[in-house]
Amino acid sequence: MAAADGALLHVPEPRAVAPRTFSRPRPAHARQPAVATKRKSAAPSEAPPAKRRSEASPAPARATAAKDTPRAFKGKAQTTFAPKRSSAGASDGSQERKPGVKTSSLFKNNPEIPELHRPVVKQVQEAVFTSDAFCALALHPHLISTINTVLKMSSMTSIQKQSIPVLLEGRDALVRSQTGSGKTLAYCIPVVQSLQAVKPKIQVGEFRVIRFPVNERPFTWIVPGLLMGGEKRKSEKARLRKGINILISTPGRLVDHIKSTKNIHFGRIRWLILDEADRILDLGFEKDITVILNAVNAECQQRQNVLLSATLTDGVTRLADISLHNPVSISVLDGSQDQTHPKSQAVLGASSLAASSEPEGFAIPAGLQQHVAVVPSKLRLVSLAAFILQKCKFERDQKMIVFFSSCELVEFHYRLFLQTLLGSSGALAPGRLPSASTHMKFLRLHGDMEQEERTAVFQEFSHSETGVLLCTDVAARGLDLPQVTWIVQYNAPSSPAEYIHRIGRTARIGFQGSSLLILAPSEAEYVNSLASHKINVSEMKMDDILSALTRDDWFAGRRRGGQKSRATGPQEIRERATVLQTVFEDYVHSSERTVSWAKKALQSFVRAYATYPRELKHIFHVRLLHLGHVAKSFGLRDAPKNLSALAPRKKKAHLKRPDPRKKTPSKHQLAELLRSEFSSGMETSIPKVKRRNRRAGPASTACAQRPAWAAGEK
Numbered sequence: 001m002a003a004a005d006g007a008l009l010h011v012p013e014p015r016a017v018a019p020r021t022f023s024r025p026r027p028a029h030a031r032q033p034a035v036a037t038k039r040k041s042a043a044p045s046e047a048p049p050a051k052r053r054s055e056a057s058p059a060p061a062r063a064t065a066a067k068d069t070p071r072a073f074k075g076k077a078q079t080t081f082a083p084k085r086s087s088a089g090a091s092d093g094s095q096e097r098k099p100g101v102k103t104s105s106l107f108k109n110n111p112e113i114p115e116l117h118r119p120v121v122k123q124v125q126e127a128v129f130t131s132d133a134f135c136a137l138a139l140h141p142h143l144i145s146t147i148n149t150v151l152k153m154s155s156m157t158s159i160q161k162q163s164i165p166v167l168l169e170g171r172d173a174l175v176r177s178q179t180g181s182g183k184t185l186a187y188c189i190p191v192v193q194s195l196q197a198v199k200p201k202i203q204v205g206e207f208r209v210i211r212f213p214v215n216e217r218p219f220t221w222i223v224p225g226l227l228m229g230g231e232k233r234k235s236e237k238a239r240l241r242k243g244i245n246i247l248i249s250t251p252g253r254l255v256d257h258i259k260s261t262k263n264i265h266f267g268r269i270r271w272l273i274l275d276e277a278d279r280i281l282d283l284g285f286e287k288d289i290t291v292i293l294n295a296v297n298a299e300c301q302q303r304q305n306v307l308l309s310a311t312l313t314d315g316v317t318r319l320a321d322i323s324l325h326n327p328v329s330i331s332v333l334d335g336s337q338d339q340t341h342p343k344s345q346a347v348l349g350a351s352s353l354a355a356s357s358e359p360e361g362f363a364i365p366a367g368l369q370q371h372v373a374v375v376p377s378k379l380r381l382v383s384l385a386a387f388i389l390q391k392c393k394f395e396r397d398q399k400m401i402v403f404f405s406s407c408e409l410v411e412f413h414y415r416l417f418l419q420t421l422l423g424s425s426g427a428l429a430p431g432r433l434p435s436a437s438t439h440m441k442f443l444r445l446h447g448d449m450e451q452e453e454r455t456a457v458f459q460e461f462s463h464s465e466t467g468v469l470l471c472t473d474v475a476a477r478g479l480d481l482p483q484v485t486w487i488v489q490y491n492a493p494s495s496p497a498e499y500i501h502r503i504g505r506t507a508r509i510g511f512q513g514s515s516l517l518i519l520a521p522s523e524a525e526y527v528n529s530l531a532s533h534k535i536n537v538s539e540m541k542m543d544d545i546l547s548a549l550t551r552d553d554w555f556a557g558r559r560r561g562g563q564k565s566r567a568t569g570p571q572e573i574r575e576r577a578t579v580l581q582t583v584f585e586d587y588v589h590s591s592e593r594t595v596s597w598a599k600k601a602l603q604s605f606v607r608a609y610a611t612y613p614r615e616l617k618h619i620f621h622v623r624l625l626h627l628g629h630v631a632k633s634f635g636l637r638d639a640p641k642n643l644s645a646l647a648p649r650k651k652k653a654h655l656k657r658p659d660p661r662k663k664t665p666s667k668h669q670l671a672e673l674l675r676s677e678f679s680s681g682m683e684t685s686i687p688k689v690k691r692r693n694r695r696a697g698p699a700s701t702a703c704a705q706r707p708a709w710a711a712g713e714k
């Protein structure tokens with residue numbers, strides 16, 4: 001077989017270090033000057049008061065009485081009232097509650113919501129468009145007319161204007177520009193231009209590659225191809241054998257073919273493109289990239305190499321060192337292009353250029369409004385639901401993506417919302433909220449889904465004008481989903497770079513968009529971590545989110561005797577939130593199966609929580625969680641006592657404080673699980689992890705398995 005002309009690899013990024021400058025909440029009489037001291041006395045702000053501690057949380061609580069005062073409704077005792085009974089999944093006998101009995105103490109014993117003393121930072125911004133037309137470039141007229149008439153694009157974006165001429169000159173490049181700024185065409189146009197110019201014309205079957213997003217292709221001899229798992233290796237091999245000119249592949253799948261497809265050859269490769277380059281390191285693809293580079297280098301030295309990402313990190317610059325030859329660093333930020341680095345200086349050149357392209361922070365699309373809401377754990381689920389109802393039911397034309405930290409969390413919330421907010425069939429189902437029946441569509445996307453299903457969901461959400469997509473970080477990078485108006489991060493990302501990629505699914509290519517990050521009180525310090533990367537978020541109050549529930553009287557609480565509550569203001573909001581929480585709890589407790597789902601989702605949440613990187617552990621640590629409160633956000637009335645027993649393949653270590661000097665096995669395993677979302681699809685990730693661990697012995701860590709270049713060893 002002949003050579004591949006390009007490979008697009010989707011990868012992860014290393015995590016950023018977050019400095020701590022956050023002011024924690026404190027009683028007015030006890031202001032404390034030093035952050036560290038403050039934190040000590042205040043943390044964990046999610047911990048319960050002493051009297052409730054033993055019933056729910058395995059972690060020792062350290063909260064003071066002052067911390068337990070609810071912020072939003074303080075000073076008012078909660079009125080007992082009867083939430084309207086939902087018939088969503090009839091409650092089992094043991095859970096039956098009498099009318100008039102308070103069913104959920106959502107607003108009691110919550111930690112105080114801290115004031116956010118976030119530093120206001122000047123965000124890094126880039127101009128998306130230029131006034132220069134594509135026809136100003138020396139491109140084949142058919143290519144220009146396809147761009148203009150089929151893709152309906154006339155002027156170049158800034159990154160295209162800078163990159164295309166450099167790539168047409170034949171140079172290697174490290175390309176960085178903000179999310180949704182048109183990086184894909186920045187390399188696709190030069191690739192097509194160079195392939196169409198090959199003389200004599202390349203024959204079908206001569207090279208190998210993927211599909212370009214046009215229907216009326218002018219250069220029919222350029223045949224693209226895709227390798228990404230989810231398909232039988234045999235049919236992929238057959239496709240490769242027939243010949244493709246542009247190969248788009250995930251790293252894992254390509255490595256699999258390198259190892260198993262004997263007659264795969266790279267001798268005629270002209271381009272090697274690593275898109276989303278900064279994803280390689282976190283998802284553990286560095287070994288795969290090393291295998292690919294070795295395989296390609298062994299057969300082909302003369303080719304163009306391009307690395308692209310919205311966020312450049314140290315790992316990427318090291319990757320640039322080994323994969324780029326005398327590269328040009330292209331960044332919209334400074335507009336500079338340094339073309340003066342000889343090969344001998346490539347390491348220094350690439351690193352210093354990358355660093356200078358991102359001197360102070362990540363670039364944020366100008367049309368993006370970012371928000372943060374600090375919500376106590378017990379109120380997270382109702383707050384998320386209220387926000388979704390507000391945007392996607394009560395307002396028009398909103399399209400939302402909600403990010404969760406695991407596949408199980410996505411599945412749980414998807415089913416819960418389908419059954420309670422929508423009714424699973426989409427028709428009027430008993431127990432769903434009548435208010436929410438129309439104009440709402442829920443979809444979900446995560447790595448445990450079959451590739452075919454993922455593609456179908458992607459297509460459906462792409463073509464929808466409205467809807468809510470619940471997903472993991474599998475959708476955080478590279479996906480170009482049009483007209484998304486809101487990004488919600490229900491679980492905080494593991495790094496500022498991941499934050500940038502998630503919010504980058506909206507406000508693309510000059511459009512407007514908004515994002516909301518939901519944090520627990522104990523996590524509020526995360527806004528400082530974001531600020532240190534020049535990311536500005538403005539606060540959205542939880543009360544304002546919950547006030548959406550006043551827009552529909554279905555949520556109105558009822559007094560004893562069935563009379564509608566006449567509460568107003570904060571009390572009304574509180575009662576309505578309790579009604580909604582009761583709907584969720586009734587559904588979750590409607591059968592053993594649903595209780596088990598909720599428990600598994602909670603367990604998955606805790607497991608994912610234990611995998612935040614070391615530099616964020618002071619903010620996101622399992623010890624800071626109050627499991628009883630967190631359980632409420634899964635519709636569970638109490639914290640499961642046997643949480644660890646639900647996790648046969650995990651050890652209790654996940655609930656223990658990890659040794660800060662060691663990488664925890666859970667982190668490694670999570671990396672492998674995430675990695676599986678991008679892997680060849682031919683192996684199951686968990687046995688693979690086990691096999692690797694066995695081989696590597698007890699000292700094995702993700703770090704230990706890294707090649708020297710990835711770990712920073714030169």
Ligand SMILES: Nc1ncnc2c1ncn2[C@@H]1O[C@H](COP(=O)(O)OP(=O)(O)OP(=O)(O)O)[C@@H](O)[C@H]1O
Nearest residue numbers: 153155156157179180181182183184310478480509
């Ligand atoms: N010159 C242009 N004029 C109008 N639209 C464009 C232009 N170039 C690209 N686009 C469109 O902009 C959108 C975003 O482009 P693309 O996905 O390449 O961005 P990106 O920079 O790779 O984003 P990310 O970093 O998030 O992967 C796409 O829908 C693409 O079709």
